[in-house]
Amino acid sequence: QLQLVESGGGLVQPEGSLRLSCTASGFTLDYYAIGWFRQAPGKEREGVSSISSTGDNTHYLNSVKGRFTISRDIAKNTVYLQMNSLKPEDTAVYYCARQLVAGLSLTEADFDSWGQGTQVTVSS
Secondary structure, eight states, rough: OOEEEEEEEEEEEOOOOEEEEEEEEEOOOOGGGOOOOOOEETTOOOOEEEOOSSOEEEEEOGGGGTTTTEEEEGGTEEEEEEEEEEOOGGGGEEEEEOOSSSSOOGGGGGSSSEEEEEEOOOOO
């Protein structure tokens, strides 16, 4: 059964850090790019970062460049999102998903097998 499970969210103060995990089952990361998305209350879901099936290429939303880092551990079939210097505007439910098209995308329609999400709250 294809499944992605996110974890690692929580409450953190501004300028703090969190590392999110996205563990895949039913398929291997060797064949699919994985993306992280987020949805804040009252807003549409937006793409945050993606990593290629080879792990060689990454892509970031402009507002998180230099603060977030995506990586993966093939042995654990897990993709990570290291989030540093967090801001209140990063508060959202974060989701990971499997990319179905070639290249790297942050377009929601290009992904499937969405996880259930993990809440990230940045507040003092």
